[in-house]
Amino acid sequence: MYRYDDFDRALVRQRAAQFRDQVGRRLSGELSEASFTPLRLMNGVYLQRHAYMLRVAIPYGVLSPDQMRKLAHIARKYDRGEGHFTTRQNIQYNWPKLEDVPNILDDLADVDMHAIQTSGNCIRNVTTDPFAGVAADEIDDPRVWAEIVRQWSSLHPEYSFLPRKFKVAVNGAAEDRAAIRFHDIGLQLRRNGDGEIGFEVYVGGGQGRTPRIARSIKRFLPTAKLLSYMDAIMRVYNQFGRRDNKYKARIKILVDALGIDRFSEKVEEEWSAAKGAANLPSAEVARIRAFFEGLPYGPAPVPSSELAIVDPDFQRWRDTNIAAHKVPGYAIATLSLKPIGGVPGDMADEHMDAVADLADLYSRGEIRVTHEQNLVFPHVKITDLVALWQSLERLGLATANAGLVTDMIACPGLDFCSLANGPSISVARDISNRFADAARADEIGPLSIKISGCINACGHHHVGDIGILGVDKKGDAFYQITLGGVPGNGAAIGKIIGPAVPADKVTDAVEALVDHYLALRTSDEKFADTLSRVGLTSFKEALYVGS
Numbered sequence: 001m002y003r004y005d006d007f008d009r010a011l012v013r014q015r016a017a018q019f020r021d022q023v024g025r026r027l028s029g030e031l032s033e034a035s036f037t038p039l040r041l042m043n044g045v046y047l048q049r050h051a052y053m054l055r056v057a058i059p060y061g062v063l064s065p066d067q068m069r070k071l072a073h074i075a076r077k078y079d080r081g082e083g084h085f086t087t088r089q090n091i092q093y094n095w096p097k098l099e100d101v102p103n104i105l106d107d108l109a110d111v112d113m114h115a116i117q118t119s120g121n122c123i124r125n126v127t128t129d130p131f132a133g134v135a136a137d138e139i140d141d142p143r144v145w146a147e148i149v150r151q152w153s154s155l156h157p158e159y160s161f162l163p164r165k166f167k168v169a170v171n172g173a174a175e176d177r178a179a180i181r182f183h184d185i186g187l188q189l190r191r192n193g194d195g196e197i198g199f200e201v202y203v204g205g206g207q208g209r210t211p212r213i214a215r216s217i218k219r220f221l222p223t224a225k226l227l228s229y230m231d232a233i234m235r236v237y238n239q240f241g242r243r244d245n246k247y248k249a250r251i252k253i254l255v256d257a258l259g260i261d262r263f264s265e266k267v268e269e270e271w272s273a274a275k276g277a278a279n280l281p282s283a284e285v286a287r288i289r290a291f292f293e294g295l296p297y298g299p300a301p302v303p304s305s306e307l308a309i310v311d312p313d314f315q316r317w318r319d320t321n322i323a324a325h326k327v328p329g330y331a332i333a334t335l336s337l338k339p340i341g342g343v344p345g346d347m348a349d350e351h352m353d354a355v356a357d358l359a360d361l362y363s364r365g366e367i368r369v370t371h372e373q374n375l376v377f378p379h380v381k382i383t384d385l386v387a388l389w390q391s392l393e394r395l396g397l398a399t400a401n402a403g404l405v406t407d408m409i410a411c412p413g414l415d416f417c418s419l420a421n422g423p424s425i426s427v428a429r430d431i432s433n434r435f436a437d438a439a440r441a442d443e444i445g446p447l448s449i450k451i452s453g454c455i456n457a458c459g460h461h462h463v464g465d466i467g468i469l470g471v472d473k474k475g476d477a478f479y480q481i482t483l484g485g486v487p488g489n490g491a492a493i494g495k496i497i498g499p500a501v502p503a504d505k506v507t508d509a510v511e512a513l514v515d516h517y518l519a520l521r522t523s524d525e526k527f528a529d530t531l532s533r534v535g536l537t538s539f540k541e542a543l544y545v546g547s
Contacts (some may be wrong), residue, residue: 001062001366002147002291004112006184011155012114019043020102027099028445043162044115044121045101049418054101055261056108060128060146060170061089061369064354069366070111072352078104083352085337085345087367087409087460088508089127090118094416105540116154121162123153127169131178133292136176136324139189142172144289145226148280149187152227159234163241164249166234167206176488177369181214181384182463184251185233191302198222203233203263206253207457211493217264224279225378232271236263294364300329301383314389316438317400322385322480331382334365335375335392336399336407340436341429344410345373357430365460372458373409374402404441405449405514406432409460412455413470414477420453422470422477422503427451435514439538444514447527450485463487465527466510468496479506483513483539484531492528497540507542517543 004012022039025031031039040046043534044055052408058070063071071091075083078100081092086092096104108114117124126149128142129135149168153159159166171178172189186202199221204212221229237251240258279365323332333354338344347355359367362384363377370376380388392398401407407430410415413424428451435441450464461467463485471478479501482494501509518540521530531539 001066001143002059002288007111007502009109010114012109012112014114015043015114016105016109017262017516019105022436023098023102028104037104038120041120042117043101043105044118045098046119048094048412048416049414050096050416051095051269051531052101053145053416054104054115055086055095056091056093056113056115057118057125058090058113058203058369059150060126060132060143061146062143063367063369063373064111065359065365065367066353067111067113068109068359070113071437072349072356074104074107075349075352081349082341082346083349084412085347085369085373085375087184087371087373087458088125089130089371090125094412100327106438117160117164120160121164121166121320122160123149123156123162123166126150127167127178127183128373129171129173129367130376131177131323131378132172132368133167134325134327134330135173135175135177136326137174138326139191141191141289141292142170142178143292144285145172145187145189145199145223146170147288147291148226148285149230152230154499155270158238162234162238163243164246164251165253166237174262176491178224179460179463179491181518182207182211182460182487183214185230186212186214186350187226187230196222199226201229201233203267204260206250206252206489207460207462208250208310208338209247210252210256211457211462211492212256213491214252215255215260217260217267220251223285224282224426228274228277229267229271231277232267232274240266297327297379300327300379302329313393313400314386315397316442317389317398318385319403320400321402325379329382331380331385332400333377333380333385333388334370335377336401337363337374337397338401338407338432339396339399340406341433343425344408347375351395351397353393355397358391360389370377372407374407400438401441403446403448405435405447406441407448408432408451409464410451411453411458412458413451417453417458419456420470421472422453422479423454424451424459424470427468427479427503427506431510434507434511444518445526447514447517448508450484460487462493463491464494465531468510471500477503479503481508481509481513481543482540483536484528486528495536496538512543522546 046053131133144284146298169178169183188200201218202214363380368376408426412422452459452461453470467482469480486492
């Protein structure tokens with residue numbers, strides 16, 4: 001992983017000291033809330049329904065064990081003993097006191113972490129594939145390029161006060177596990193006919209009240225041109241993006257207004273005018289790449305007879321939560337933060353400490369956060385899988401549901417967020433309990449349910465096989481249901497199936513849709529395939545006719 005140098009540490013310490021002063025002036029009354037708001041947002045501090053919330057940056061989702069231990073310490077000392085991992089591969093604390101936030105930032109700085117640009121109208125945390133660097137289908141390690149973009153965009157004076165927030169994702173594999181086409185800029189690593197590595201550049205994706213799938217504006221961009229081309233995109237957005245209406249300020253709205261061809265022309269014009277801009281130095285790319293290469297793996301471990309143990313729970317966990325690694329003898333293990341009936345993405349402080357210890361033992365000292373609100377150990381010897389699973393089982397972290405019906409994404413919803421129309425957590429718990437039977441979940445197979453408490457779509461409901469959106473009807477929470485969303489390859493926005501259903505009918509509605517899918521699917525057909533084959537009307541009739 002990337003390691004801070006003296007410049008990085010000085011910058012983070014300086015920013016923490018500045019915010020300590022700003023908090024002091026706010027608490028003394030010298031700063032009004034209106035004046036303080038943009039300052040706190042640029043340091044990741046939100047004001048929610050009941051308390052302040054602090055969002056901590058985890059660049060492209062990579063954590064060391066010491067960093068995880070520090071997150072546990074913060075949860076224990078300054079929160080209520082837990083943290084919440086988010087869909088942007090960050091972590092947030094829902095109960096810090098404002099006067100404690102400067103101390104939290106100092107504690108974070110001790111382990112090379114911060115909360116800079118986790119909010120505000122700036123370039124947010126750059127995200128990527130949680131399997132980056134180890135995936136068997138990878139073209140190049142996207143963490144290298146995500147780190148370059150992070151360094152370029154951090155406190156960039158031209159892009160710190162954009163028309164609206166801005167999100168960038170990088171994917172380096174054949175399978176898009178970073179949902180790049182639902183970002184303001186999505187970067188897909190590719191090889192051209194000569195075998196050179198470059199990027200296909202997508203612009204204008206996003207969810208929220210106007211969901212859009214990003215469109216390609218550059219089929220192949222040489223890696224040396226990455227920052228100069230991104231500069232051109234950002235300058236066009238900064239010049240022409242709307243600032244009079246926050247609901248129409250995202251780059252996707254500008255792309256719609258200009259049309260993709262005219263937008264592309266403006267980017268090319270801006271890029272051409274800056275042709276003298278220096279290429280990304282190859283020495284700098286090599287320097288940053290070296291941080292991610294790590295120690296050699298050595299000879300592949302020979303699988304032992306331990307793996308042949310007859311334990312159906314272990315076998316099920318291995319089938320659902322283990323992915324192929326590019327190095328023979330190793331595996332990628334997903335640690336589910338979705339226990340049956342639990343809160344998606346929440347993790348207790350003692351579990352954070354335990355996971356840090358396990359990462360030292362079994363994952364070469366590295367942890368990943370996924371945008372599905374789970375954790376990943378990216379470097380597990382196949383011969384260690386049994387021991388790892390046994391440790392996770394004792395901790396209650398061995399839920400074998402990665403990618404299955406109970407592996408839901410859910411935003412905090414009305415329990416915390418003042419923007420929400422309805423709860424998300426209780427809906428997720430009810431659905432999880434309804435589908436708790438492991439055999440039933442296995443029969444259903446891969447199926448994604450994503451829940452948002454409001455149209456801002458923090459729960460990514462637009463891209464779930466089944467999406468659930470909280471809406472307000474005369475003060476009561478109802479839930480709109482969409483079907484057919486796809487975040488990765490074959491990106492698609494889910495379609496509204498019909499009228500919103502009351503809160504006490506959501507789980508029944510989900511079950512009806514799942515049962516209809518099971519009744520109609522052919523052998524090994526996934527939900528999206530069945531929906532495409534039979535059409536939305538069939539599912540709509542199954543849900544509403546006779547209800």
